[in-house]
Amino acid sequence: MKQVASVELAHVVKRYGDVIAVNDLSLVIGEGEFFSLLGPSGCGKTTTLRLIGGLETPDSGEVYISGEVVNDRPPYERSSNIVFQNYALFPHLTVNDNIAFGLRLKSRRTPEPEVKKLVAQALELVHLEDFGARRPIQLSGGQQQRVALARALILRPKVLLLDEPLGALDRKLRKAMQKELRRIQQEVNITFVYVTHDQEEAMSMSDRVAVMRNGDFEQIGSPQEIFQSPQTRFTADFMGACNIYSGRVIAADAGEVGCASAGTVQIETETGFTVMSRNNLELSSGAATSFSI
Amino acid sequence: MNQTSPRLLFIGCVFLFVFMYAPLLVVIVFSLTPTEYGVSWEGFTLKWYQAVFDNKNIQAALKVSLMVTIPSVLIATAIGTITAFTLYRSKFIGRALFQGVLYIPLIMPDLVIGISLLLFYTSLNLELGILTILMAHVSFTIPLTTLVIIARMQRIDRNLEDAAMDLGADEWTTMRKVTLPLLKPGILAAALLAFPWSFNDFVITFFVSGVGSSTLPIRVYSMIRLGVSPIINALGTLIVVLPLILVVLGLLLERRRMG
Ligand SMILES: Nc1ncnc2c1ncn2[C@@H]1O[C@H](COP(=O)(O)OP(=O)(O)OP(=O)(O)O)[C@@H](O)[C@H]1O
Numbered sequence: 393m394k395q396v397a398s399v400e401l402a403h404v405v406k407r408y409g410d411v412i413a414v415n416d417l418s419l420v421i422g423e424g425e426f427f428s429l430l431g432p433s434g435c436g437k438t439t440t441l442r443l444i445g446g447l448e449t450p451d452s453g454e455v456y457i458s459g460e461v462v463n464d465r466p467p468y469e470r471s472s473n474i475v476f477q478n479y480a481l482f483p484h485l486t487v488n489d490n491i492a493f494g495l496r497l498k499s500r501r502t503p504e505p506e507v508k509k510l511v512a513q514a515l516e517l518v519h520l521e522d523f524g525a526r527r528p529i530q531l532s533g534g535q536q537q538r539v540a541l542a543r544a545l546i547l548r549p550k551v552l553l554l555d556e557p558l559g560a561l562d563r564k565l566r567k568a569m570q571k572e573l574r575r576i577q578q579e580v581n582i583t584f585v586y587v588t589h590d591q592e593e594a595m596s597m598s599d600r601v602a603v604m605r606n607g608d609f610e611q612i613g614s615p616q617e618i619f620q621s622p623q624t625r626f627t628a629d630f631m632g633a634c635n636i637y638s639g640r641v642i643a644a645d646a647g648e649v650g651c652a653s654a655g656t657v658q659i660e661t662e663t664g665f666t667v668m669s670r671n672n673l674e675l676s677s678g679a680a681t682s683f684s685i
Numbered sequence: 686m687n688q689t690s691p692r693l694l695f696i697g698c699v700f701l702f703v704f705m706y707a708p709l710l711v712v713i714v715f716s717l718t719p720t721e722y723g724v725s726w727e728g729f730t731l732k733w734y735q736a737v738f739d740n741k742n743i744q745a746a747l748k749v750s751l752m753v754t755i756p757s758v759l760i761a762t763a764i765g766t767i768t769a770f771t772l773y774r775s776k777f778i779g780r781a782l783f784q785g786v787l788y789i790p791l792i793m794p795d796l797v798i799g800i801s802l803l804l805f806y807t808s809l810n811l812e813l814g815i816l817t818i819l820m821a822h823v824s825f826t827i828p829l830t831t832l833v834i835i836a837r838m839q840r841i842d843r844n845l846e847d848a849a850m851d852l853g854a855d856e857w858t859t860m861r862k863v864t865l866p867l868l869k870p871g872i873l874a875a876a877l878l879a880f881p882w883s884f885n886d887f888v889i890t891f892f893v894s895g896v897g898s899s900t901l902p903i904r905v906y907s908m909i910r911l912g913v914s915p916i917i918n919a920l921g922t923l924i925v926v927l928p929l930i931l932v933v934l935g936l937l938l939e940r941r942r943m944g
């Protein structure tokens with residue numbers, strides 16, 4: 393049985409004038425997967441989410457949701473929701489009405505008692521039980537962020553696109569919300585595409601992580617792969633390996649052909665040390681390389 | 686130096702206010718005394734106000750004025766809202782040019798607008814009267830309302846409309862539930878500014894009004910031509926003070942409604 397991908401991008405390009413925000417991006421995310429996007433500021437994370445959510449249309453390439461091309465489908469006809477980086481709460485509505493906004497639309501026709509119940513649940517989920525009657529302007533940044541989270545979660549979308557959804561929270565609350573998010577995600581089997589600056593968060597929550605750079609992926613893999621064997625210097629750098637060495641391979645053993653376990657490699661650094669490592673990259677003798685410890 | 690600067694500023698402010706409001710004060714004071722000619726206080730009276738209310742010509746002119754101003758404010762605010770939406774949302778070619786052209790009437794002399802509207806209406810064989818005044822008022826009020834509403838619109842966070850659409854609202858619902866409510870203060874401000882803008886207009890109205898269709902400012906002008914009477918003082922006071930009272934009342938009501 394072949395599983396249909398929940399979200400798929402195929403050679404997607406998005407330009408803003410001269411700026412190429414997303415450059416030939418391809419990606420397959422499975423159903424119910426927790427997929428994290430990591431990368432420096434301005435590398436195109438928000439743009440990627442907006443492309444999936446339908447708030448931007450790609451200049452070229454295809455966006456698929458549940459196996460269907462959705463390029464021409466407006467955001468309100470896509471089964472995805474975004475938790476915006478800057479919250480984007482409606483200032484003229486109370487917290488309750490913000491959270492109920494999606495449920496009350498004609499397209500969903502939720503009966504009012506049901507709306508009330510779900511909103512109360514959502515408020516409880518984000519620990520804001522007593523704040524329903526307030527306006528967004530009367531909330532702190534972290535509280536606003538949790539309202540934004542509740543507003544998207546309450547709709548139980550197939551795909552939830554989260555743009556640094558916990559960035560404004562203190563460590564303790566963040567840990568608690570991480571747990572809640574992971575629980576909801578597994579319970580309802582929502583696909584999460586999760587942008588974060590916090591590597592620890594990405595590592596502890598994600599099924600897979602993608603490191604982005606200048607609108608393209610540098611590396612995609614499980615947290616272990618990304619962290620333990622970064623494929624490029626950029627990834628290693630970004631993952632916080634502060635000690636990166638360049639050197640030359642002085643002896644290489646490619647390992648057994650067709651065998652998953654790699655051979656070993658011996659590298660001499662510019663400063664004269666010699667290091668042994670697993671030969672993941674199939675390096676051969678004499679090649680220039682860099683590594684981190 | 687540091688001591689004198691604020692004091693100088695304060696004195697400057699006082700001068701400014703005297704300069705602006707002293708003439709108005711003179712009008713109010715002399716509307717309350719029976720002196721018919723000259724400038725002396727001869728006791729308190731309300732007879733000029735009585736005269737204003739008894740004056741059939743003034744009543745007729747006020748009626749014309751309201752018949753022109755109320756619809757023209759409503760129409761200009763509605764069209765201004767739609768124009769602002771169109772200019773701000775869509776990206777058609779020549780949009781910047783269109784927006785620039787829209788503002789020209791704001792700096793064009795009333796005299797030129799009046800003459801050109803007069804020529805235009807007569808070349809269309811329209812009979813000068815309330816209809817032509819109304820049309821003129823709508824056309825010179827639209828730039829004002831559009832400008833005010835666009836200014837407000839530029840301050841709306843685009844992300845909010847994106848969020849509404851993302852949550853499932855189509856374009857129409859988004860406009861109704863998010864954009865318009867956020868724009869409401871701007872629309873209200875536009876209408877509030879448009880009211881005196883239209884009500885007080887003299888020059889343009891002068892050109893496009895026919896016989897027997899005088900608005901209040903035109904009536905006042907023709908009364909002055911027959912000699913300045915303290916009735917004018919009373920009328921002027923009413924025109925300044927009544928809207929002020931209305932606005933203050935409105936603000937108080939709004940405050941009470943907000944709790
Ligand atoms: N509306 C826009 N107009 C022009 N350029 C834009 C626009 N939105 C984004 N960009 C540019 O596209 C690039 C990618 O932006 P994006 O918002 O996707 O970055 P990001 O990875 O989310 O960054 P951050 O971590 O700071 O949120 C940036 O160079 C940005 O300047």
Ligand SMILES: [Mg+2]
Binds near residue numbers: 437
């Ligand atoms: Mg971003």
